[in-house]
Every structure is written in structure tokens, then in C-alpha cells.
Amino acid sequence: MTLRPASASDLLIDGKLTPGSGGVFDVVNPATEEVIGQAADATAADMDAAITAARNAFDTTDWSRDHAFRAHCLRQLRDALLAHADEFRELTIAEVGCPSFLTHGPQFEGPVTDLGYFADLAESYEWSRDLGKAKPMGIKNHRELRSEAIGVVGAITPWNFPHQINFAKIGPALAAGCTVVLKPAPDTPWCAALVGKVVAEETDFPPGVLNVVTSTDHELGAQLSTDPRVDLVSFTGSTATGKKVMVAAAETLKKVFLELGGKSAFIVLDDADIGSACAMAAFNVVTHAGQGCAITTRLVVPREKLDEAIAATRDALAGLPAGDPTDSGTICGPVISARQRQRIESYIELAQQEGGTIEIGGGRPADKAAGFFVEPTLISGLDNSARVAQEEIFGPVLVIIAHDGDDDAIDIANDSPYGLSGMVYGTDEDRINKVVNGVRTGTMGINGGIWYSADVPFGGFKQSGIGREMGVAGFEEYLETKAVARPA
Ligand code: NAD
Numbered sequence: 001m002t003l004r005p006a007s008a009s010d011l012l013i014d015g016k017l018t019p020g021s022g023g024v025f026d027v028v029n030p031a032t033e034e035v036i037g038q039a040a041d042a043t044a045a046d047m048d049a050a051i052t053a054a055r056n057a058f059d060t061t062d063w064s065r066d067h068a069f070r071a072h073c074l075r076q077l078r079d080a081l082l083a084h085a086d087e088f089r090e091l092t093i094a095e096v097g098c099p100s101f102l103t104h105g106p107q108f109e110g111p112v113t114d115l116g117y118f119a120d121l122a123e124s125y126e127w128s129r130d131l132g133k134a135k136p137m138g139i140k141n142h143r144e145l146r147s148e149a150i151g152v153v154g155a156i157t158p159w160n161f162p163h164q165i166n167f168a169k170i171g172p173a174l175a176a177g178c179t180v181v182l183k184p185a186p187d188t189p190w191c192a193a194l195v196g197k198v199v200a201e202e203t204d205f206p207p208g209v210l211n212v213v214t215s216t217d218h219e220l221g222a223q224l225s226t227d228p229r230v231d232l233v234s235f236t237g238s239t240a241t242g243k244k245v246m247v248a249a250a251e252t253l254k255k256v257f258l259e260l261g262g263k264s265a266f267i268v269l270d271d272a273d274i275g276s277a278c279a280m281a282a283f284n285v286v287t288h289a290g291q292g293c294a295i296t297t298r299l300v301v302p303r304e305k306l307d308e309a310i311a312a313t314r315d316a317l318a319g320l321p322a323g324d325p326t327d328s329g330t331i332c333g334p335v336i337s338a339r340q341r342q343r344i345e346s347y348i349e350l351a352q353q354e355g356g357t358i359e360i361g362g363g364r365p366a367d368k369a370a371g372f373f374v375e376p377t378l379i380s381g382l383d384n385s386a387r388v389a390q391e392e393i394f395g396p397v398l399v400i401i402a403h404d405g406d407d408d409a410i411d412i413a414n415d416s417p418y419g420l421s422g423m424v425y426g427t428d429e430d431r432i433n434k435v436v437n438g439v440r441t442g443t444m445g446i447n448g449g450i451w452y453s454a455d456v457p458f459g460g461f462k463q464s465g466i467g468r469e470m471g472v473a474g475f476e477e478y479l480e481t482k483a484v485a486r487p488a
Contacts, residue, residue, distance in 0.1 A: 008091075008189070009038045011046055011214060012196030014053035015207025021046050025216045027190060030097035030334040031325050031371045039189035042215040047181070047223050050211035054152045054179040055229045057208030064149040064177035067122045073205050074119035074175060080202040081112045081195065088163075088194065095190045096162060097334040097372070098288050099325045106452065107288075111167035114454035114470075118175035121475050133488045142488040147479045149177030150255065151231030154224030156245070157184050158237040159336050160291040160394075162191035165259075168458075168469045169234045170210060176478035181211045181230070183221050185237075187336050189214035221245070228252045232478065235259070236293075238392075239417075239463050246466075257467040257477050259293070259459055261392040262420030265413035266296035267435055269406060269426030272447075274305055275312050277425035280448050281398065282316035284423075286332035286376045289322065290396040291340075294421035294443065294458075298389055300409050303402035310380050310400060314360045322365050322373040322396070332396050334372040341372045344395030348377060351388045351399075357381040361396070384412045392418070406431055410438035419461030423448075442468070 009024050010017035020040030029036045042050075057063060063070065081088065089103040098107045131143035155169040162184060173180050184192035196212035199205050213220060221241075225233050225248035235245045236259040249256045266284065268277045281299045290297065301309040325333035335341050341364075348362050361377030376396040379388060389399045403409040413422060413435075423445040424435040436444050442460045443451045452458070457468035467477050 008193040008197070009040050010193060010197065011040045011042055011050070012193075012200055012210065012212040013046065013050045014211070015200060015205075017197060017200050018046075020215065022215065022217070025186070025189075027095055028337070029094045030336050033370045033372070036094055037190075039193055039214045041217075042213045042220060043217070044220065044223055047183075047213050047215075047220045050181045050213045051152065051154075051224070051227050051229050053208035053211055054181050057206060058149070058152055058179040061206055063179065063206060063209055067125075067127070067177075070175060070177060071119040071122045073203055073209075074115045074122070074171065076203045077199060077205070078112055078115040078119070080198050082109070084198065085109060091190055091194065092163065093325050095188050096159065097325050097336060098161075099330045099333045100328050101331070102288060106161055106164040108163050111164045111171070115167060115171050117454035118171040118475065121172075121472070122175040122177075125475070140488045141485045143483065143485045146482045146484060147476075148482055150478050150480050151178060152229060153178045153180045153478065154227075154230045154233045155180055155182045156221045156224060156233065156235045156237065157182070157192070159185040159187035160288065160293075162188040165236045166192055166195065168474070169236075172470070172475040173234065173478045174210065176475055178232070178478050179209050181213060181224060183213050183215070183224060186214070186216045186218075222248055225249045225254075226251060230254060232257065234469075234477070242465065257469065258465040259467075259469055260463060260465045261418055262293045262295070262460065262464050263298060263390065263392055263416050263418045264294060264296045264421040264423075264441065265298045265300050265409075265416075265439065266423040267403070267409045267413060267425070267439075268299070268301045268305075268309065269409070269424065269428070269431055269435070270302040270305065271427045271431070272425035274301070274308050278309050278312035279316040280423075280425070282313050282320060282376070283331065285398040286317065286320045286396045289332050289335045289374065291335060291394055293392075293464075296421065296423050297393065297398060298384070298412075299398055299400045300403050300412050301400060303404055306400070306402045310359055310378070313378050313398065313400060317360050317376040317378055317398075320376055322368070322375060332376055335374055335395055336372065338372055340394065341374055344374050344393055344397060347388050347391070347393045347395070347397065348379075351379045351382065351386065354382060354386050354388070356386065356388065359400075384415050390416065406435060410435055413439045413441075417463040420464035421445075
């Protein structure tokens with residue numbers, strides 16, 4: 001099989017590849033602005049059919065109880081996708097605009113390989129636990145806990161790391177025994193549609209276990225949130241939309257998993273090497289043009305070293321220009337769309353209106369006639385109350401903020417509605433630990449440490465979300481607990 005773009009214009013519903021009732025919509029390459037093909041445009045009726053299929057597959061088959069078969073299907077999917085790695089890599093770079101080097105990690109190979117981790121979990125998980133005997137109300141009973149799949153999962157995903165986020169939901173959900181309806185973002189339909197094609201043509205997944213519904217209509221996400229046949233909604237995207245999902249899901253009291261925005265702080269302590277810390281902060285913020293919720297976008301440095309830090313960060317950003325994502329040396333590609341670029345540019349303008357200084361960047365690269373590129377940008381001269389320090393920009397834009405000691409740095413990091421990630425650079429272990437313990441976030445790196453891995457739960461404190469994705473905790477999001485007792 002060859003994964004040609006034309007073959008991506010199908011939905012996967014009840015095991016069949018079917019056209020969308022709404023026709024097709026264009027897929028645009030963000031690096032060239034060219035239309036590179038079409039994707040199926042599903043309607044509410046298609047979504048209804050997908051939910052029906054997922055419900056039937058859950059209620060009428062042995063999928064949720066056959067742990068070994070699920071592990072087999074997941075490993076089969078992993079191997080089939082890896083066999084198509086070169087085709088997926090090319091299509092992912094064209095559709096997402098992500099730098100090619102990332103397709104060897106979180107933009108394709110990483111999350112696909114991690115399907116094996118969830119297959120292993122399906123087999124090794126302790127599905128029942130003996131609680132032994134007790135005498136509730138004076139009567140001797142033998143108790144046991146059983147874990148069961150929660151049911152039908154609606155997975156709603158964004159465009160920035162489509163494979164990573166799609167597989168971080170469908171991997172554990174399917175391993176847990178759930179059935180899934182995946183609704184990807186309209187900006188990146190192929191990354192999901194082509195997985196649907198491989199599932200239909202090259203694996204033993206039973207019909208209805210995984211359904212893929214691409215659409216331009218955001219309301220299809222809302223449909224998943226409200227439909228009573230869906231038991232859990234797993235959502236990644238903006239905090240504003242996450243709140244709507246939670247409100248919509250309340251009517252049927254379905255469980256929600258939310259992975260939302262971030263404005264994470266990169267804290268540099270006064271005993272750290274400023275040069276290497278600022279180089280890492282610059283690298284982080286330009287990676288995939290800053291389109292990552294866990295990217296550190298506030299650089300918090302000792303006030304007495306502010307000038308040194310600005311110079312070091314500016315130098316580092318100068319060496320990381322926005323470039324062609326197909327080039328293996330590119331770290332900063334384009335942003336996803338003209339709309340996102342406009343949003344980023346309005347934040348850069350706002351920073352200047354609020355009194356900030358653009359130390360480098362701030363515009364569009366002069367050498368790019370087409371593509372949604374933004375120059376890597378450093379903003380100084382503002383404190384943490386500025387809107388560009390409080391709101392998620394989702395572009396290659398770093399705000400540098402001065403701190404007056406370790407406690408002040410922790411306060412600045414925590415002065416945010418978000419709490420997704422963070423980084424601390426320093427040399428004194430006690431001081432580093434105080435920062436790690438003091439910052440209220442779901443993940444934290446020390447001196448460049450990378451926490452991202454299949455077995456590490458990811459998620460946020462505060463308005464960055466609810467629940468954890470990946471790891472055993474991420475798998476257990478998709479389970480219910482049943483307590484069973486019999487007279488002993
Ligand atoms: P979004 O939150 O609008 O969309 C994410 C997904 O939710 C898409 O699949 C979309 O179709 C769906 N959706 C939209 N409205 C919905 C609703 N009412 N109910 C259910 N689903 C709905 O995000 P976006 O438009 O892709 O990006 C906008 C902003 O979100 C970005 O600028 C960025 O700040 C943030 N973002 C965050 C992440 C993250 O991982 N935290 C990822 C991408 C974008």
C-alpha cells in the first residue's frame with residue numbers, strides 16, 4: 001500500500017473507509033501555503049454513525065475482555081505504521097509543517113513505538129485485586145476489586161503534535177478495552193485519516209473499535225461531549241475550548257480528561273551557567289515554532305544578570321532561524337496557519353504597546369516569500385503581569401523576566417492560571433529541589449532534563465487541565481473500578 005494524499009479523503013466508521021457526507025476540504029502545507037490535497041468533511045450524521053459503531057463494538061463484542069487480542073492489535077498497528085514510516089514522515093511534515101527531525105521523535109516514531117508500551121500494559125496490568133476477608137456489619141465477606149474499561153471514548157485533538165496526541169489517547173484507551181471515536185483538528189486531518197486507513201486495511205481491529213472522523217465542523221467535537229452514548233471525553237487543546245467541553249459533558253455526567261494550555265517558566269538560579277541555560281531556553285521556544293503546550297515560554301533570570309541573559313538568549317535565537325521543515329537542520333518551521341500567525345503577531349504588537357522591547361525577531365523572515373513563518377522573538381522590559389507573560393501565544397516568542405532570588409522566581413512561575421511544565425537551572429541541589437517542590441506544575445525538568453516518555457504521566461495543575469495522559473496513570477484514566485464481595 002502507498003499512503004498517497006488522495007487516499008486520506010476517507011473516514012473510518014464501523015471498520016469501513018467511507019467518504020464524508022459533507023464532501024471534502026482542502027489540506028494546506030503551512031510551509032508553502034499550497035493546497036496539497038483533500039480530507040473527508042464529516043457531518044453530524046457521520047459522527048452519529050461513528051458513535052453508534054463504537055457503542056455497538058463495546059457492548060456486543062469481547063473487545064473489552066480479551067486483553068491478549070487487544071495487545072496483538074496494538075502491536076500489529078505499531079508495526080504496520082512503522083513499515084510506512086517514510087510515507088508518514090513526508091506527509092506529516094507537509095501537513096503539520098513540523099521540522100523533519102521531530103518525526104523521529106514525538107511527531108511520529110516516538111508515539112507509534114509507544115503503542116507497544118500500552119500493549120504490554122494490557123497484558124501485565126493487574127485486572128483484579130484480592131482484598132481478602134473482612135466483616136462488614138458483622139458478616140464475613142471475601143472482597144475483590146476488578147478494573148473494567150470505561151466504555152466509549154471521544155478523543156478530540158489539536159493540530160500541533162497530531163500523532164503524539166492522537167496516540168497518547170487511542171493507545172491507552174484501546175489497551176484498556178475502550179472503543180474510540182477520534183476527531184482530529186481540521187488543520188491536520190491526514191495524520192489521523194491515514195492511521196484509520198492502516199487500521200482498516202492492515203490490522204485485525206474489529207469494526208467499530210476505532211473510528212476516525214475528520215471535519216471542518218468544530219461542532220462534531222461538541223457532539224462527542226454531549227452524546228449520552230459516549231462515556232468519556234479525552235480532550236487536548238485550548239483552555240477556552242476545554243472549559244466548553246467540561247460544561248457540555250456535565251449534562252450526561254461523563255468523565256472528562258483535559259490537557260490544556262500552558263505558560264511554563266524556565267527558571268535560572270544565580271549559581272547557574274547563564275550561557276547554557278539561555279541557549280536551552282532559546283532552543284525550547286523555537287522548537288516546532290513554539291507550538292507546544294509544555295514549552296517554556298517565560299525565561300525567569302536573576303535581575304543582576306538580566307543584561308547578560310538577554311544577550312545570551314538573543315545570540316542563541318539568532319542561530320535558530322525559521323526555516324524549511326523538510327531540511328534536517330531546521331528546528332523552527334512555520335506555524336500552522338495564517339490565522340495562528342496573525343494571532344502571534346498581534347501578541348508581539350501588544351508587547352510593544354505594553355512597553356516591551358523586541359530584542360530580536362518580531363516580524364516575518366525576509367527570505368520567505370510564502371509559508372506561515374514567524375521570526376524567533378525575544379521580548380524584554382516587561383514584568384510577569386504583562387499579557388504576553390500571562391497568556392499562551394503558541395509561537396516562537398519568549399518573554400524574559402527578572403527575579404529577585406529563588407523565592408521570587410517560584411512566585412513568578414506560580415503567578416499564572418496555568419501549571420503544565422517548567423525548567424530550573426542551577427548547581428545547588430537543595431535550592432533546585434526547593435524550586436521543583438515550589439512550582440505548581442505537572443512536569444518539571446532540571447538542568448535540561450527531559451521527562452517525556454511513554455511511562456511518564458503528563459498533564460497539568462490549575463487551568464492546564466484535569467487528569468494525566470500516558471504512563472500507568474494515563475491508562476487508568478480509561479478504567480472504572482468494580483468492587484465485588486461474596487460471603488466467606
Ligand atoms: P481548539 O481548542 O479550538 O481545538 C482543539 C480541538 O477541539 C479541535 O479538534 C477542534 O475541532 C475541537 N473543538 C473546537 N471547539 C470545540 C467544542 N466546542 N467542543 C468540542 N471540541 C471542540 O484549539 P485550536 O483552534 O486548534 O488552537 C487554538 C489555541 O489552542 C492555540 O492557539 C493554542 O493556544 C491552544 N492549543 C493548545 C494545545 C495544547 O496542547 N495545550 C494544542 C493546540 C492548541
